Amino acid sequence: MKNEILRLEQVTIMEDETALLDNFNLHIFKGEIMGLVCINANGRESLINLISQNLPIHYGRVYFDEVLVNSYQHSPLTLNKIAVIEQKSRLVEDLSVADNVFVLRRGFKKYIINHNVLNDQLNRFLKEIEPDIDGNDLVANLSPYEKCVVELLRAVIMGAKLIVIMDISNRVSAADLIKLHNFLRYYSKKGISFLYICNHHEEAFKICNRMSLMKDGKILKVFNQDEFLNDNMVPFYIGEFSDFKRNAEMRYHTVNILSFKDVCTEKLNHLSFSVAKGECAVLFDTDNTALSDIMQLMNGTRKPDSGNIFWEDAVYSPQKASDPLKSGMAFVGEDPIHTMLFEEMSYIDNLCFLLDQKPNGIRLSKRIIKSIIREYEPVIGGDLYEQNIMNLNKQSLYDLIYYRLQLFHPKIVFFVQPFAGADMYLRKHLIELLSQIKKNGTTVVILSVNIADSLVVADKLILLKKGRLSGEYYRPEFKKFSSEGIVL
């Protein structure tokens, strides 16, 4: 008989009269990799919190390692032996790998630390999986993939019986994801269970033994490995991306707006590519090494060691790069809600922020603001008058960011992983917003380590490997990547 590591039985969690988890059932066996694909993000955080700690629940029972640890009658608030590896690293950058793995784990008893002993112990574990990492290395010097490996190792050494892996494909490159999957399989054979949470069933199909589909805090269906077929998923995906097939017709663009010619930096190796005016190009970095350098080159925080960048047929000089807005460039970083909005400003102030910076010296008089309100009120609605933007939901905040760009009307916008961490509804909405920006004639460049979703709006895919161009594909050729969870 299989040992059960986690069983959630008819669990209901309510908050402000809303069910975060609604009659939720989930069980994970020892050594199993259970997938969890969330159609929307409702209840996802609550689920992670609940399996990490035995928090109060309104109804149901939770069993961990076949012991009742939490029920609607008594929630002891104790911690379960689980570890969470998510998009954001939980390691301490300024400490060594050995310190992070051993000293910073719960229950480390020794007071006086002997580095040699720690390193010897660590090397024994590392030899099993990733011999390239050294115990003395500072975590800050590791790649995102190596950090994931260290977090995984820490979880294993900590004695975690269940490891939650969440949105990892947004953190590591496609090539590294394959290696990471191998480690998961290795440790699952050793009896460690995994809950693999992702946004695309295609990703889960590649690694999981079973997969649960979750929506609104409820499990819709559990799929066994023999049911891992795209056709089986279709009935559950409401409002599919099919309507985009019509919109995303292929248009060939001929005039280049941005070109890289033999550009070299620490991470870029004679990189050459070009993006045409009005085009939507996806820069897919399979190793997750080059994107940060490309962004730094564009926003002026880095200069190329050699080679040239051309912007509208002229060399993109450091002077131009120091004020990209002036050149008509805009950037949307990863997690833009936290990095691009000003919480203390009202909706309208946030909306007009870029316009206020426009180099043609537009002063935002009341008349202009009134005209903006008139233009956007039918689209945005009552949110436009919100003074505290933190009262708005996630989708409205994304609207604000994208409408701000629309209003600014840049020549080109760079998006860094725009779909990272977004649930299916939000992804669909983001695709609509991106399509609108594209429709207005703005060139769109999406920088990503995961091409799922991006190709829905893309005209061209630029594939980067080890910091150099590996291939360019136009829309008719995108079918090659259908195994990556792309809906075309």
Next chain:
Amino acid sequence: MENREKQNVWKKVMAIRGMGQVITVTIGLIALWIVFGLLSPSFYSARNVGNLLRQVAPILIIGIGQSYVLITGNIDLSIGSVVGMSCMISATLMTKGMNPWAAMLLTILICIGVGVLNGLLVAQCKLPPFIATLGTMTVARGVAQIVNNNYNTDAIGEAAQGYRNLFYYGSTFGVYNTIWIAVILFLVFDFLLSKTRTGRHIYAVGSNIEASKLSGIDTDLITIKVYVVSGFCAGIVGLITSATAGMGTMDAGNMYEMYAVAASVIGGVSTLGGQGILIGTVVGAAIWGTLQNGLQFAGAPVAMRNIVIGIIVIISVLLDVIIRTGKPRKSKKSNHSNSVSGTSQGS
């Protein structure tokens, strides 16, 4: 094979947080010694070197306290006032007839109390460390003034001669006791910081407080601990000051908080938290002392000395920021996506 071992040793040395800057400033210190030696050969005299070390010792001690606080990403501006408070309380108690050793113990306990208060204000009450310690700085200076009714104390007298010898005038194995105290405190606190679990937790809190909390570290307790170390070190320096003067002076420790920050940051302790080693603080304090002493030998006025030291502190912090981020920046947390958004917002 041998080459590889050598490379490993070098890698291990360079993996130590802040070692790169320590090596750089050590080279700078050697250069300063050569320059000042050339300007005035008596700079190398045994008498001057002894005095220089004795001058550096209090700065090193408060530098140790400040380094602990800075590594957690906080700051302690009350150090100088606590030095003054310690000096006045110990001297007042001794002039009132209390046993010098009991007075010393009580003074240290009060200084530790200030450290606990600072820690509680920062960790529990979530006050910005700059504001919290600015407040306690004023309070401690007020206590230093009020403790003897707004007067400096009288001489602490013959009964406290043993105390004065221990902290300033005496020597052991031909080396002034003040220097021994600094060395012992350095060894103890360096061991705590580099070889113990608490030390790792201090770095962790300064580097990533969220990750530290998720790793089960009591971040509040760590913050309180570092302020206690700072209060303790300031208390010791206050005792040295009262032993040196043989009396309590209300303005003792004036500007010491700046000297402490200077010693720490020159030695590579990051004001952004998470980085720095105490050997760096030793070098930083030595640079501070060498500049003070050497510029004095060279006949530079006090104002010029202050200007030079101020400039060196700014350059050190700038170097730290550049080394850590590749460019001067405004906030600590930055990755490629942040820098992207930072541009779009800030432009």
